[in-house]
Amino acid sequence: MSKVEPRVLKGFRDHLPAKMVPRQQMLGAIERTFSRFGFLPLMTPALEYLEVLTGKYGEEGDSLLYRFKDHGDRDVGLRYDLTVPLARVVAMYPEITLPFRRWQIAPVWRAENPARGRFREFVQCDGDIVGSPDMNADAEVVQLACELLRALGVERFAVRINNRKVLSGLMRRIGVAEGAAEAGVLRTIDNLPKIGEDEAARLLREENGLGAEPVRQVFDFLAIRGEPLEVLGRAGSLFEDGSIGQKGVSELKEVFEISAAVGLGGELELDFSIARGLNYYTGTIYEAFLGSLPGYGAVMGGGRYDGLIGVFKGQEIPGVGISLGIDRLLEGLVELKLLEERARVARVLVTVFGPATAAYSARAAQALRAGGIACELFPAYAKVGKQFRHAERAGQRWVVVCGADEQAKGAVAVKDLETGKQEEVALDALLAYLAERVGP
Amino acid sequence: MSKVEPRVLKGFRDHLPAKMVPRQQMLGAIERTFSRFGFLPLMTPALEYLEVLTGKYGEEGDSLLYRFKDHGDRDVGLRYDLTVPLARVVAMYPEITLPFRRWQIAPVWRAENPARGRFREFVQCDGDIVGSPDMNADAEVVQLACELLRALGVERFAVRINNRKVLSGLMRRIGVAEGAAEAGVLRTIDNLPKIGEDEAARLLREENGLGAEPVRQVFDFLAIRGEPLEVLGRAGSLFEDGSIGQKGVSELKEVFEISAAVGLGGELELDFSIARGLNYYTGTIYEAFLGSLPGYGAVMGGGRYDGLIGVFKGQEIPGVGISLGIDRLLEGLVELKLLEERARVARVLVTVFGPATAAYSARAAQALRAGGIACELFPAYAKVGKQFRHAERAGQRWVVVCGADEQAKGAVAVKDLETGKQEEVALDALLAYLAERVGP
Numbered sequence: 001m002s003k004v005e006p007r008v009l010k011g012f013r014d015h016l017p018a019k020m021v022p023r024q025q026m027l028g029a030i031e032r033t034f035s036r037f038g039f040l041p042l043m044t045p046a047l048e049y050l051e052v053l054t055g056k057y058g059e060e061g062d063s064l065l066y067r068f069k070d071h072g073d074r075d076v077g078l079r080y081d082l083t084v085p086l087a088r089v090v091a092m093y094p095e096i097t098l099p100f101r102r103w104q105i106a107p108v109w110r111a112e113n114p115a116r117g118r119f120r121e122f123v124q125c126d127g128d129i130v131g132s133p134d135m136n137a138d139a140e141v142v143q144l145a146c147e148l149l150r151a152l153g154v155e156r157f158a159v160r161i162n163n164r165k166v167l168s169g170l171m172r173r174i175g176v177a178e179g180a181a182e183a184g185v186l187r188t189i190d191n192l193p194k195i196g197e198d199e200a201a202r203l204l205r206e207e208n209g210l211g212a213e214p215v216r217q218v219f220d221f222l223a224i225r226g227e228p229l230e231v232l233g234r235a236g237s238l239f240e241d242g243s244i245g246q247k248g249v250s251e252l253k254e255v256f257e258i259s260a261a262v263g264l265g266g267e268l269e270l271d272f273s274i275a276r277g278l279n280y281y282t283g284t285i286y287e288a289f290l291g292s293l294p295g296y297g298a299v300m301g302g303g304r305y306d307g308l309i310g311v312f313k314g315q316e317i318p319g320v321g322i323s324l325g326i327d328r329l330l331e332g333l334v335e336l337k338l339l340e341e342r343a344r345v346a347r348v349l350v351t352v353f354g355p356a357t358a359a360y361s362a363r364a365a366q367a368l369r370a371g372g373i374a375c376e377l378f379p380a381y382a383k384v385g386k387q388f389r390h391a392e393r394a395g396q397r398w399v400v401v402c403g404a405d406e407q408a409k410g411a412v413a414v415k416d417l418e419t420g421k422q423e424e425v426a427l428d429a430l431l432a433y434l435a436e437r438v439g440p
Numbered sequence: 441m442s443k444v445e446p447r448v449l450k451g452f453r454d455h456l457p458a459k460m461v462p463r464q465q466m467l468g469a470i471e472r473t474f475s476r477f478g479f480l481p482l483m484t485p486a487l488e489y490l491e492v493l494t495g496k497y498g499e500e501g502d503s504l505l506y507r508f509k510d511h512g513d514r515d516v517g518l519r520y521d522l523t524v525p526l527a528r529v530v531a532m533y534p535e536i537t538l539p540f541r542r543w544q545i546a547p548v549w550r551a552e553n554p555a556r557g558r559f560r561e562f563v564q565c566d567g568d569i570v571g572s573p574d575m576n577a578d579a580e581v582v583q584l585a586c587e588l589l590r591a592l593g594v595e596r597f598a599v600r601i602n603n604r605k606v607l608s609g610l611m612r613r614i615g616v617a618e619g620a621a622e623a624g625v626l627r628t629i630d631n632l633p634k635i636g637e638d639e640a641a642r643l644l645r646e647e648n649g650l651g652a653e654p655v656r657q658v659f660d661f662l663a664i665r666g667e668p669l670e671v672l673g674r675a676g677s678l679f680e681d682g683s684i685g686q687k688g689v690s691e692l693k694e695v696f697e698i699s700a701a702v703g704l705g706g707e708l709e710l711d712f713s714i715a716r717g718l719n720y721y722t723g724t725i726y727e728a729f730l731g732s733l734p735g736y737g738a739v740m741g742g743g744r745y746d747g748l749i750g751v752f753k754g755q756e757i758p759g760v761g762i763s764l765g766i767d768r769l770l771e772g773l774v775e776l777k778l779l780e781e782r783a784r785v786a787r788v789l790v791t792v793f794g795p796a797t798a799a800y801s802a803r804a805a806q807a808l809r810a811g812g813i814a815c816e817l818f819p820a821y822a823k824v825g826k827q828f829r830h831a832e833r834a835g836q837r838w839v840v841v842c843g844a845d846e847q848a849k850g851a852v853a854v855k856d857l858e859t860g861k862q863e864e865v866a867l868d869a870l871l872a873y874l875a876e877r878v879g880p
Binding site: 002003004005006007008009010012013014015016017018020021023024031035036037038039040041042043044045046047048049051052055066068069070071072074076078087088089091092093095096097099101102107109111121129131132133134135136137139140143147254257258259260261262263311312313314343344345346349352355358359360361362363366369372374375376377378379380381390393 | 442444445454458460471487492508510511514527529533535539542561571574576579694700701703786792799801812817818833
């Protein structure tokens with residue numbers, strides 16, 4: 001084999017153990033929370049028929065699809081998100097009956113221009129409830145968002161909730177038509193935190209064609225804050241009976257009422273400026289933020305999309321879901337010191353010096369593992385200094401030295417790298433000795 | 441969006457919840473075992489520069505690579521296994537110091553002709569120790585194989601162990617040269633369980649060019665059975681001092697001696713007929729079988745490959761590893777009734793009838809979840825019959841009915857679908873009531 005320069009593809013990255021260890025901890029907590037809420041796991045292929053993917057993500061999305069011809073000359077594409085595959089699955093299998101709730105954690109691929117924090121392969125984590133038009137599903141997903149954050153140790157967070165129908169009501173009131181015109185205004189609103197009010201006002205006038213008075217009305221509306229049910233009482237008066245705006249207000253009321261019953265209060269904010277970038281939302285929308293990291297973007301987002309899932313079935317199927325930004329969330333949790341980037345799963349290293357004592361070392365490691373203590377057995381015959389340096393680099397605290405002298409006495413020497421203290425312990429007392437110290 | 445027929449690409453498949461639930465249970469047990477052995481998690485991209493992949497898997501492998509040009513006109517390919525990416529990573533990052541042990545569970549893609557049980561996307565699970573030439577690493581991986589099976593509840597299993605050097609020694613003895621000739625004979629030996637002795641004998645004569653006497657010697661050697669250390673004593677006498685065969689015998693002795701010290705006895709078999717299909721093995725090789733399913737193929741396999749990992753570094757780096765066939769293993773565990781294919785994670789369903797009682801239902805679900813009982817809250821306003829049918833289909837046992845009558849009394853009605861018994865329980869006693877019944 002000829003030597004090849006080892007490099008990773010532009011826009012892609014390796015996740016080395018220091019990042020993977022906290023990531024696995026995080027994913028474990030997420031999976032357990034999904035299970036507690038009765039969400040079922042689903043896995044779909046990375047490759048799909050191209051026609052399954054195209055036309056679902058808009059023109060830009062289509063252009064970012066990784067596509068090629070497979071060995072059978074079929075047009076295929078790499079998965080772009082987890083929602084379209086979910087829609088295909090719901091349409092394909094009669095054994096899936098509605099309502100259906102599933103989670104999926106999997107990489108997706110988009111040929112974006114790489115930028116800081118933007119990659120061409122990233123892991124999505126989605127939870128969705130498909131087949132229910134009712135607001136208790138939306139409240140359930142909002143509650144799931146809160147419980148996911150709590151399961152990750154986040155105490156201070158905010159879920160900002162809005163409803164697309166309310167924004168549509170606002171659009172009708174200021175004379176913006178359904179469809180492209182409304183989508184344009186919503187895109188500008190969605191970008192507000194990034195571009196600021198002045199630039200947003202300019203865009204609303206110049207790009208979206210709004211007059212000065214409608215622009216003022218938009219900003220007044222987006223700035224409304226207060227106790228959600230009280231604000232919603234007032235907002236209701238802004239929309240006519242039977243209008244889409246009023247429908248949105250009553251949906252929001254229902255979501256906040258159910259949430260209040262499960263003890264969600266201050267964590268939930270009514271925020272009319274939440275718009276979400278994607279076109280397909282039709283009702284409740286929300287984004288979750290880490291309260292102790294102001295200015296840090298949303299770590300989760302989602303909402304109701306009643307027109308999307310049905311595309312493969314030829315009939316509308318309502319859906320509501322949540323999507324976690326795995327990488328952003330992980331970075332945030334590390335910044336909050338709720339997780340630690342460290343390439344270590346075992347805090348104990350068992351030394352090995354040579355063939356004559358290798359079996360004895362293996363017995364020491366096995367005694368610990370059988371008792372539930374993770375340990376690394378040094379996998380080579382090496383000098384003691386090298387093995388201690390290995391332990392230090394890995395951040396291991398205890399080194400169990402199994403030399404010929406120790407073997408002769410049926411003992412081991414346990415060195416605590418933090419205190420520098422070393423004690424001789426009988427082999428059959430090793431588990432109890434370390435169980436007391438290592439902890440769970 | 442125009443309607444598209446929902447279908448999955450030829451050779452690919454969806455993993456629906458009934459398969460995913462036991463699969464997640466299995467993967468959880470596997471991950472915990474890797475951690476107990478100090479293996480670190482690693483994740484690499486699905487796409488690699490094509491030159492990273494080509495030339496590593498032989499001509500057939502190269503032809504099965506999914507390859508295309510990306511948006512930047514780079515030649516790229518989908519990952520074909522997890523070993524080549526590991527080799528690239530070890531060569532690329534100075535923070536990875538040897539010896540290094542990692543696990544990775546990820547899909548790989550091969551454009552094989554689909555056949556029963558053979559797919560173009562399948563999940564590999566690899567654990568490897570890189571950077572050690574010593575036999576305690578091999579013994580550690582054999583022990584890991586045993587502990588993985590035990591963690592999955594398998595009580596009866598066999599790990600059949602051999603060493604490529606022993607087979608090379610046999611080849612030298614019967615006059616088969618290193619390289620292509622030896623590889624050809626080993627392929628025939630590897631296929632023995634599939635093709636039988638008669639066909640293998642024919643191939644050894646006609647394809648591999650062996651005479652009748654060497655063929656007899658091969659079969660005699662492969663048939664050697666017995667207590668490993670006793671057999672290895674005898675086998676040693678077959679090879680000259682300093683020969684490759686003798687080196688293989690002494691390596692095997694060391695692996696069996698260390699394994700005996702950690703209590704592995706009857707599970708480990710010395711089996712000279714284990715050859716492993718891949719070219720790159722250079723020492724210890726082994727395959728693991730489920731003892732209660734005779735005739736079922738190997739569920740794990742692996743060995744030592746001292747020439748493979750160094751390809752990106754320009755210097756040899758020894759390695760030894762294990763690879764689990766996730767799908768085969770899952771099927772085997774289901775057949776042994778150690779896992780159950782069922783689309784259920786929550787055994788409790790909480791009903792919801794309408795907006796007036798939705799908040800009350802949410803409170804009941806939350807009380808259970810807060811107490812660690814997984815439950816599904818019906819995510820839509822529906823008639824009671826529909827919700828009971830949903831619970832029955834999902835295999836849920838308890839239905840918590842939260843109607844207006846129950847709400848008025850601050851209670852719920854809990855129906856046990858197995859016994860048919862229904863009891864009224866105060867809402868604040870629900871958790872204790874079900875905790876007693878549902879179990880962990």
